[in-house]
Amino acid sequence: MKIRFFVLLSLLISLVPTAPSLAAGDRFALVIGNAKYPDADAPLKEPINDARAVADELKRDGFSVELGENLTGDAMRRAFDKLYGKIKPGSVALVFFSGFGIQSARQSYLLPVDAQIWTESDVRRDGFSLETVLGELNTRGAGVKIALIDASRRNPFERRFRSFSAGLTPVIAPNGTLVMYSAALASVVSDAGGDRSLFVQELLKEIRVPDLMAEETLNRTKMGVTRASRGEQVPWISSSLAEDFSFIPGAGGSRPATPPPPPPPAPPAAPAVVANNPPPADPAPAPSTDGGPSAAALADDPTIKSLTAKIAANPDDVNALYRRGQVYASKGAYSLAIKDFDDTLRINSKDVEALNNRCWTRTVVGDLQGALKDCNEALRLRPNFVDALDSRGLVNLKSGAVKNAIADFDAALKINPRLTSSLYGRGLAKQRNGSAQEGALDIANAKAMDPNIVQEFASYGVR
Incomplete structure (x- = not known):
């Protein structure tokens, strides 16, 4: 991932x-x-x-x-x-x-x-x-x-x-x-x-x-x-x-936190009957289709602002598109991130990093079929790409294909035995496959290396 x-x-x-x-x-x-x-x-x-x-x-x-x-x-x-x-x-x-x-x-x-x-x-x-x-x-x-x-x-x-x-x-x-x-x-x-x-x-x-x-x-x-x-x-x-x-031009200074899940929409208020309606207020920025912040709401973020200016000057600036997609994803604006990865791949269809990132983002929003296609293509272009194996393991875990998830996480851990996301994901997959004791051991080891791993997977919709 x-x-x-x-x-x-x-x-x-x-x-x-x-x-x-x-x-x-x-x-x-x-x-x-x-x-x-x-x-x-x-x-x-x-x-x-x-x-x-x-x-x-x-x-x-x-x-x-x-x-x-x-x-x-x-x-x-x-x-x-x-x-x-x-x-x-x-x-x-x-x-x-x-x-x-x-x-x-x-x-x-x-x-x-x-x-x-x-x-x-x-x-x-x-x-x-x-x-x-x-x-x-x-x-x-x-x-x-x-x-x-x-x-x-x-x-x-x-x-x-x-x-x-x-x-x-x-x-x-x-x-x-x-x-x-x-x-x-x-x-x-x-x-x-x-x-x-x-x-x-x-x-x-x-x-x-x-x-x-x-x-x-x-x-x-x-x-x-x-x-x-x-x-x-x-x-x-x-x-x-x-x-x-x-490291990133235009950066501020604080580390982003896990984006919170979007609140449920409030029920519409009953229309008020008034004699003289006041002029309508300026509309608030509309959220993106995934419930995250909109492009307008993030427009003043210094990193996004700098990257957007580069893209405006050159719509085919593949590095700026890819980087902005990453930043959008970090802010929870997943549909905006996917669009930037789409544009990155339009320019270079063999960009394995963009394929893997779009795989991961699609997984988070629930587009598991599209995510699997992206990860498979990334691994076709770069066999044993550990990040794509890790991402595809998450796709399979979320879709219920636990044996495939275990195989992907096993392959990733063979390349990098300390990859905590694969270790934790394999533990969950093993538990769901009936190997409770083995799964618990993987989960315990992953939590020992990264105490935040449970929160991370919860942000992906995996518990």
Whole structure:
């Protein structure tokens, strides 16, 4: 389920300052996924998918994104130089790296796939110092520097040193910098073997929540990773941001709550007989067809207002349509969200994220046949797409096809064993299928990882 994070919790960092000095186009990102290191026993499974998912999200928020996969040292150097060359005074510059990292001489180094490392001096020769990268971005005039580093992995290079410190080390960064490591200082985590790392799953979930400031988004990511791993993985954050920035342009500052169910319509009042009827008052904004708020009622929301302006200027702005659909869904305006996802898919019928989000939204409003069609198409285009498996499990659960729901949730949990929505959904499906004890265990485990999961499913109409 891709939009479920909106109703409880809701790129990478479309960070725009609250002050209007930063132009919307002055956001640049370099996203690197390095997986094929010859010295490793096998290619890493997560970095490429993680990098692609992060790059897609950043593009949706208006970043100019360069994506690099399995970069050699020369290719990484060219990629960083290209990023440096784009920076203008006041720009936002973001670096995402997934692969192997290593600390040496109290600095953290990002490693290209062709690094030849046998001594610590080789680290400084072949690796890329994170402090140096951030310092260069600052020198070029970047107002906001962001580094999201998923490189706290045990790697074969470290074992070659007689003495070494595992993981990454604190970064000494210039003012206006926000840095996040996927794990605590000097600690390592292993790839889970799924499509994406736990860190990136939680990061993407929180980045898509409208109306959050960047630091809050990363803090919520940290809490999500810590909770889902039961304390085994605790990300590290360092910030010297002087101003608030938001991942979503035009965001306010508070996290949206679960939209309450619409109140029942009041009975019509009996007509009053008066001698002189007063002029009629201006009509209140009509609700959307699903009972949620109307477009007029949400028009002044800063995020929606900004996205609507983009769509007015370019009706085929697929990123703005998709993003506004997500925000509408977070506000409970499901019919408006579906319309935006319809338009997104009109422009690009193979947008699996939009298909999955429309599947989820249709499920919430009860269009289970349309939802199932969307999820099936998303999974045809991207087999083993964990979010679509999770969404289709909810469709089957709501429609009473509990065996199919269990199969979908099983498949999602095989990819991501800590996916609480699939764990809780499977528990409900098992109970409805007659396996009360097994279902209760799944439900208890899901509630232990996410105490809000019961409220989340209630908002979907599932109890």
